[in-house]
Amino acid sequence: xxxxxxxxxxxxxxxxxxxxxxxxxxxxxxxxxxxxxxxxxxxxxxxxxxxxxxxxxxxxxxxxxxxxxxxxxxxxxxxxxxxxxxxxxxxxxxxxxxxxxxxxxxxxxxxxxxxxxxxxxxxxxxxxxxxxxxxxxxxxxxxxxxxxxxxxxxxxxxxxxxxxxxxxxxxxxxxxxxxxxxxxxxxxxxxxxxxxxxxxxxxxxxxxxxxxxxxxxxxxxxxxxxxxxxxxxxxxxxxxxxxxxxxxxxxxxxxxxxxxxxxxxxxxx
Numbered sequence: 099x100x101x102x103x104x105x106x107x108x109x110x111x112x113x114x115x116x117x118x119x120x121x122x123x124x125x126x127x128x129x130x131x132x133x134x135x136x137x138x139x140x141x142x143x144x145x146x147x148x149x150x151x152x153x154x155x156x157x158x159x160x161x162x163x164x165x166x167x168x169x170x171x172x173x174x175x176x177x178x179x180x181x182x183x184x185x186x187x188x189x190x191x192x193x194x195x196x197x198x199x200x201x202x203x204x205x206x207x208x209x210x211x212x213x214x215x216x217x218x219x220x221x222x223x224x225x226x227x228x229x230x231x232x233x234x235x236x237x238x239x240x241x242x243x244x245x246x247x248x249x250x251x252x253x254x255x256x257x258x259x260x261x262x263x264x265x266x267x268x269x270x271x272x273x274x275x276x277x278x279x280x281x282x283x284x285x286x287x288x289x290x291x292x293x294x295x296x297x298x299x300x301x302x303x304x305x306x307x308x309x310x311x312x313x314x315x316x317x318x319x320x321x322x323x324x325x326x327x328x329x330x331x332x333x334x335x336x337x338x339x340x341x342x343x344x345x346x347x348x349x350x351x352x353x354x355x356x357x358x359x360x361x362x363x364x365x366x367x
Contacts, residue, residue: 100125101157102135103173106250106309106362109157114174114185118192123165139196141167143294145189147182148173154252164253165189168293169302171249240354245337246305246361254303256310268315273322275311276329279304283336291340305337305361313364334361 101109102125112134113126121140124133148162155162160175161182176182229239258271282301291298308330316323338359339346347355360367 101160101175103156103175103250105247107156109175116185116189116192118196121196123189135172137165137167137172139193142193143167143299145186145193147186148253150252156250156252168299169248171253173250173253240358242360242367243358244360244362244367245334245341246302246308248299248302249306251306251309254307254310257307258312258315268312269317269320269322269326272311272316273326273329275307276326276333280329280333280336283333283340286336286340288340288342288346293341305333308361308363311363313366330361330363334359337361 100112100114102112102114103109110127112128115124115126115133117124121138123135123137123139125135126132127134142165144166146164146166148164150156150162152158157175160177161179163174163176163182163186165172165174176185229241257275258268279301282297282304286298286301316326338355342355
């Protein structure tokens, strides 16, 4: 039994079942027979223990394990350290026995990521943020796709040090971060993107740091603030094009594409 992270700030107690023959992990909410989440061994990049600072720890006293996939890091909390170590050892052994080394190093095809990507962007049990209308004549609403949700804030270095007193110093730090993030995004092309490439995963992790961006430290009347948000807008646009689940937008789908693609920044979206 573990506490599985649903989204930032929300955890739920679930049963975790490891199927070595089927090659996957399944998570079941209380009183349910259908799994709320299935993670294939083929998706797993690494298994690691998280040791966040006491201040950043979302569940003080519990022990957190992270299972990294290309699109999302799944977090699970255990009551006892021995339970975490036992589960981690069994999972790593299963991964070693069921994965062929040649296949593990081979680049996966884009199609194999589409299902896990859509699930990672929109959530597995319901959205954190309200759905959006996809057009004037459309009454149907679609879930937002949060593109910077690979890692949680406690598992990342904050964009700026909250102990810094000078607003200008923090704002300059944010401006540099936004500029560098855009440079990283522009280094990739939708035509040649390899989602398993370490540099792309590094970009996804850097984008996840937007969750810790202190919006209240930005002087919105300054020119630097304008540069920050222009850079973030273009970064979001490039990011959206890189991982367009339904293909690149055309004239008919452009509105839906723009309204559904979003970043979670600070405590807003």
